[in-house]
Amino acid sequence: MKANPHRLASCLLAASVAIALGACSNATPPQASNSAAPAASTAPASAATAAAAPAAKADVVAANVDSSVNPGDDFFSYANGAWLKKNPIPASEATWGIGKLVQEELYGKLRKISEDAAAKKDAAAGSDEQKIGDFWSTAMDDGLAERQGLAPxxxxxxxxxxxxxxxxxxxxxxxxxxxxxxxxxxxxxxxxxxxxxxxxxxxxxxxxxxxxxxxxxxxxxxxxxxxxxxxxxxxxxxxxxxxxxxxxxxxxxxxxxxxxxxxxxxxxxxxxxxxxxxxxxxxxxxxxxxxxxxxxxxxxxxxxxxxxxxxxxxxxxxxxxxxxxxxxxxxxxxxxxxxxxxxxxxxxxLSKPFDDEHFDFYGRALTGQQEQQPRWKRALRAENGAIGMILGRIYVQDYFPAKAKQRYNDLVEAIRNAYGARIKKLDWMSPATQAKALEKLAAVTKKVGYPDKWKDYSALQIGRDSWAQNEMNARRWAFNDQVSKFGKPVDRSEWDMTPQTYNAYYNPSNNEIVLPAAQFMVPGFQDDEIDDAVVYGYAAASTIGHEITHGFDDEGRQFDAKGNLADWWTKDDAQKFTQRANVLVKQFDAYEPLPGLHINGSASLGENMADLGGVLIGLDAFKQTAEYQKGGKIAGYTPLQRFFFGYALGWIFEERDAMLRQSLLSDVHAPAKWRVNGPLSNIPDFYQAFDVKPGQAMWRDAKDRVQVW
Missing domain, CATH: 1.10.1380.10 (Neutral endopeptidase , domain2)
Known part of the structure; x- marks a missing residue:
């Protein structure tokens, strides 16, 4: 049983960008420190990031810059163009980008967990290892699927x-x-x-x-x-x-x-x-x-x-x-x-004819994917969807230490403080509504890395009869688990994403932000290799600030500090908010990624507002750091420039036209390019950092810039 995808959780990533190994979906983020006193280096804190690289490793953002593009014309292509030119979309993919590189790292780690479990001959019945091993072995047995056909x-x-x-x-x-x-x-x-x-x-x-x-x-x-x-x-x-x-x-x-x-x-x-x-x-x-x-x-x-x-x-x-x-x-x-x-x-x-036909439409025709991923990757995605939290318990033990969890908890507080300061300075919001907004902000619950309490999966039966049977068992278990919640107190400790998901979300009914461990990975880099400027753009702005802003976007603002759909705004403030939000709707309605297909500014308003708010809040927090205040250059770029590069880093992403068409029609997220250029074109600090001038595509007259949070 699925939760209604059009209510509650707002995800960082688009479905079309979905890096979730079994969850909602978006992309971004490394690590960062407490904004008041940042460490000398505060990059993604996950021990899961890549092994130490050669001494001559290129700068994390400078290597991606395409200097043939003027940043005032198209910052997305300027910041990410060199990488995109060198990395065409593989035939087995409908999309490609930084999130896919993170996914490749996750695949390797989760495959090892699965293969180790499958090789364990003495795993106790009902144990995590038995369930993981049996699901993996059965999903990988294509001969069994061929013999069974439609029988399951x-x-x-x-x-x-x-x-x-x-x-x-x-x-x-x-x-x-x-x-x-x-x-x-x-x-x-x-x-x-x-x-x-x-x-x-x-x-x-x-x-x-x-x-x-x-x-x-x-x-x-x-x-x-x-x-x-x-x-x-x-x-x-x-x-x-x-x-x-x-x-x-x-x-x-x-x-x-x-x-x-x-x-x-x-x-x-x-x-x-x-x-x-x-x-x-x-x-x-x-x-x-x-x-x-x-x-x-x-x-x-x-x-x-x-x-x-x-x-x-x-x-x-x-x-x-x-x-x-x-x-x-x-x-x-x-x-x-x-x-x-x-x-x-x-x-x-099921057997190959059914699998191939399903892929031919839902993969090739609908997304432009040219060929199937290898069976082991498809098996892993299914395993994550079916028993992802069981895998997650082992994943965090191996790849996400307690110190990383604490580091990101600290970064959330830095963003919370920056947002609070911004709310207090709003000249369009009355003191009464400001007080309610600050109350809600203070009440936002943060969940970082992995659940403090793991769900009990003892009733879930996984065996080696068939892959389809294991899928049915897992879906029935999830259905029964959800139905069993009726009439019971709400468990606000529960997570809707696994720790190994490269994504994050805000849930208005709980007034919470949820930040899985894998979301803090930067592929190919260790924690001490990334400076604060990039981290604050990549993690603080693009993920944490984004998710907190969801509590105050066009939908989230209608929920109070306790997570109830209730009107806590004065009538005048609500009208001013809507007027300002409509400027953002109009801006995105004008974008035309494919001939004849525009971005739906109304449907994507919440995500666009979260992107803009996230950058503004992340920038405020970054300005409190030593790196910003010292002003020294790294790889030839100022701290302010590297902050914006860090934000763009999380959106290194390309997709086939078929996939782009699908996202424009069915996704509440704008395509990646416009998630960079759209919000940044409203920010004066961006104009200053890259000397954006009137007449350039990224320039917006002051009267046309969006000013909400």
Whole structure:
């Protein structure tokens, strides 16, 4: 069961940049020291960073500079261009950049953990080593997958084949939810946004095979091509499931028509960012009566041992539309829809024809990836998704010492202090709202490195029957774990990312920032090889400042210090905030990364605001350091220049056009280039550092610059 991706946690990275070995996703950050008295060198503190390099190692940022580009025209290409020219995207990847290099290091460490566990013949049943070893060995056994074919899914496929009417299709959609298949809708047990100490049932739109609803309607040529490829993919899947050419083609067209109708009643991406409009509290009986007379929600939820007095419905009109669709759709089409979503959801664990067909669309057509990654990398990604916290316990023991955790705890406080000072100086915010903002800032909980309390996985069964079976067991366990939280006190110590994830997030319901251990890696460098300026740009600004700012972006600002969706702003202050935020919306709406496809300034507002706020706060903190105050140059660049280089370092990233198209349509993060050029074009210190002048592309007139935090 998945948490609703459009509420709660705001991640540092885009899905398209996802370096998560099994989590949300973004990129950035090394280490840094206490801002008041920085150590002589304060780089990423992870012991997991690369081994000592040759004495002649190039400077961490100077080596990436493309001097043929003027920084005032395109700072992203100036700061990162030399690296990008030397490092084309490998055929097995849809994207490439600094985060991928970190991922390669993580792959090596996690592969060793997995292979060591698999080689341990005397691992106790139920132990971490047994689960890791059995999952790894089974996922790597391609011969076993070939012999089994579709057999691991046969019980579910038989149930689908036995569906005789729409109610039966609904029953099966509910049965697929514990297997991680969000057929027809999405479900989760999460904190009540308006009562954060209560776990509530959430229901929201879902059930699409394409990444986002606009993929079904956008007329841009590349999107139209992807739509056609998706129909062809469905046809190929139905042929693999035993249908002849004509039947498979008819099934594909009808499923596509059904999903298009489902997309039509779904809310657009930007509308999913309004927490008030996506909070609709009602009893299960009221949901049935008003929107879905054909769905007995009380009965269905009771089958999962849930008996809530209310549910929180994200998009009531979606469920009303779903009700009508179920009534008018022929049962064979519903069977085909459920069948293909199940098989696509487990294709990577099945025999080669299913795996290859799934990759051909979701990899090659959708992202531009030219060839599959090797099986061991795919197995590791699956292992991280299924049992990542079990792996994480071993990972942090081996690669993240306690001193590193303390160092980043200190850096969070430096950023908190800098943000507090900035809030106190805001001339547009009233004293009453300032006091509330400072109260919320002081209450932000920091989670650094890894959980203080590890989750109990003793009930999870992992064996060597099949990769698909292990996946099903892990997804059922995660579903049952989430459902079990209903009616219990909220566990605010829980993490939604594993320690070995190169990403970070802010959760408004807990008013917390979560910074996994792997997020502090700088590939190829040890801690003492990076100066404070780069670290404050790369870690303090791009990660810590970014995540804290999420608590005060267009969505996060609507939650109070205790994590409740509540209005703590004066009416006048809220209006001023919105006016200033709209300047940022307008700025990003104007960017056109692909012909005919602009960045969605409204959908990406929260991330863009977090980027801008993060740089400003990180810069304030950096100005307190000895390196900034001394002003000496390193590799020919001033401390201020190196700070901005450090920020750009976290966004060394390139992607294929297909992947870029996907992110523009379905991601709330702007592409990497504009996450550098966009915020920096609003910062006077950047103009000073690189002598940016009127007429250059990075120049914005003072009246057009965004001034929020």
């Amino acid at each position: 899914l046969k019980p579910e496929l038989d149930r689908i084949d036995a569906i005789k009417d729409a109610p039966g299709a609904l029953d099966e959609a509910f049965a697929l939810q514990p297997l991680g298949i969000d057929a027809l809708f999405d479900f989760g047990v999460q904190q009540d946004e308006k009562q954060s100490d209560v776990m509530a049932v959430h229901l929201s739109q879902g059930g699409l095979g394409l990444p986002e609803r606009d993929y079904y309607f956008n007329t841009e040529a590349g999107v139209a091509k992807v739509r056609a490829a998706y129909v062809a993919h469905l046809q190929h899947m139905f042929k693999l499931l035993g249908e002849n050419d004509a039947a498979a083609s008819a099934s594909a067209d009808k499923v596509m028509a059904f999903e298009t109708a489902l997309a039509k009643v779904s809310r657009p991406l930007a509308d999913l960012r309004d927490p008030q409009k996506n909070y609709n509290k009602m009893s299960p009986a009221e949901l049935t009566r008003k929107y879905t007379p054909g769905v007995a929600w009380n009965q269905q939820l009771q089958a999962w041992k849930l008996d809530p007095s209310y549910v929180i419905v994200g998009q009531p009109e979606f469920f009303g539309g779903l009700q009508k669709l179920l009534a008018q759709t022929p049962v064979p089409v519903l069977r085909d829809y459920l069948r293909v979503h199940l098989v696509d959801g487990y294709a990577a664990t």
